Amino acid sequence: MIDLRSDTVTRPTPAMREAMANAEVGDDVYGEDPTINRLQDRCAELFGVDATLFVPSGTMANQICLHVLTDPGDEVILDRSSHVFNYESGASGMISGVQLNPIDTSDGRLSTDDVEAAIRPDMPVYARSRVVSIENTANKAGGVVYDLNRIHDIAAVVRAHRLRFHLDGARLWNASVALDVPVHSLVKPFDIAWAAFSKGIGAPVGSIIAGSQDLINAARTVRKQLGGGMRQSGVLAAAALVGLDGxxxxxxxxxxxxxxxxxxxxxxxxxxxxxxxxxxxxxxxxxxxxxxxxxxxxxxxxxxxxxxxxxxxxxxxxxxxxxxxxxxxxxxxxxxxxx
Ligand SMILES: Cc1ncc(COP(=O)(O)O)c(C=O)c1O
Missing domain, CATH: 3.90.1150.10 (Aspartate Aminotransferase, domain 1)
Incomplete structure (x- = not known):
């Protein structure tokens, strides 16, 4: 079978299975899993951030990120084709009590004009615009890439309006390879970002959230609240570490x-x-x-x-x-x- 339905269908390679079988493990809810810690440290360096957090899925990564960036009643500006808006079962409303403001764009990518136009005036009748969220690459738009200029331009608008900037990086690795720029350069303009191991990297499970130490501390609490605190999850991190090689x-x-x-x-x-x-x-x-x-x-x-x-x-x-x-x-x- 030639399965081209999704990049989530990959099976762990023999090297991944071997690494999983031999992984050193501990209780990650206590922060004691050496393989998880190794993966988080390696990713903190790759992403150029203070800290990272391994989570079970991309959906949980998005939802944790939005939760730590918002208060109930806030609004998140994002593309209408985004995963958060279309494929997360209404989780942002359920988990964070936020309202989504989906923008129709010409090519599946937000522009600075789109963002400027979507930011609401600071008046009591309006939801508070709080987060701009983008996907790099943008899946439903055909895996198109936001290049560094576009990201920096949007970041400037985000900062000027004192909003926060979130990156759904399910395929961040692909963006980094397509643009031939290091992952950290694509992450730097964001308050919080994440990338998946279970897509292009080919590992069976997991995503990594990256940000400041404060945001990652908050994210760890939300991960536990959502039931995503895992115990000997080094067996999963071991496969992700193999996937990152090459x-x-x-x-x-x-x-x-x-x-x-x-x-x-x-x-x-x-x-x-x-x-x-x-x-x-x-x-x-x-x-x-x-x-x-x-x-x-x-x-x-x-x-x-x-x-x-x-x-x-x-x-x-x-x-x-x-x-x-x-x-x-x-x-x-x-x-x-x-x-
Ligand atoms: C752009 C994007 N974000 C988030 C996700 C969610 O990831 P997961 O399936 O691990 O929950 C996906 C899944 O395909 C995706 O394509």
Whole structure:
């Protein structure tokens, strides 16, 4: 099976399983798990921050971040296509009592104008604008990247209005590789940021939140309140540590393979794809005549599995478990069915 539905479908590699089996562990709720501490220290250095915190999932990372940045009744400005707005089961309202202000953007990325226009006047009738949240890369926009200039420009608006800046970095590693800049440069403008191990890195479980010592102390409390304080979780951190080794070369390969498949899709009259938006490991394209479901069905005959992203929209996602041979087979399947 060539599973291109998501980069979350990867299986732990033999090296990860071995590291998991041999991981030194302790009780992480007491801060005593040496492998968790090793991962957190390594990430603090990579992210250029005071402190980091391992959490079970990206959704929990987003929700912890928003909770430590807001008070109930505050408003969070974000893109309408964001994960926080679309795919977190209304958690921000339930957990933090915040209101989301989803912005329609031209390309799935907020601009300074978008942010300026969304910030509410300081008057009692309005919710208090408190956080600007962005995704890098922006998944639903096709894995597009916010470059450093755009991030710094938005950060300047955020600071001028005394708001806070949050980064959903589920695919931050991909952004860093695509831009060829260090991870810490993409994190620095934010108050709080996180990145996933269970997507491009290929580990089975976990994300890491990064920020100041004060915010991470607060985040540790919220993690416990949400039931995310784990005990001998070094077995999970061990896999993430293995995944970090050599990740830049592997993600560069995923990006190049995405580009190869995108070129094939773009050559086919059946589909509409903006190649400019294929910047990382995700390809999102529209189907001219027919439905996403029909494309999924036809590709499945070749054991190539992709995912619907709307009635006439399909997403293909490259990841660690997709070989160059799988990429060739996917291009052949596309040509066989749609040329
Ligand atoms: C951009 C983005 N943010 C957050 C998440 C949530 O991560 P998790 O599935 O680990 O909860 C995802 C998951 O795919 C994502 O794509």
């Amino acid at each position: 990740y830049r070369e592997r993600l560069a390969r995923d990006h190049a393979n995405a580009r190869r498949i995108a070129d094939t899709v773009s050559d086919l009259d059946a589909f509409d794809l903006d190649l400019e938006r294929v910047q990382t490991n995700i390809i999102i394209f529209d189907v001219h005549d027919g439905t996403a479901e029909s494309v999924i069905e036809k590709l499945a005959r070749h054991d190539v599995h992709v995912t619907p992203f709307g009635p006439q929209t399909v997403r293909i996602t490259l990841h660690r478990d997709i070989s160059d041979a799988d990429v060739n087979a996917t291009m052949d399947a596309l040509k066989a069915e749609f040329a």
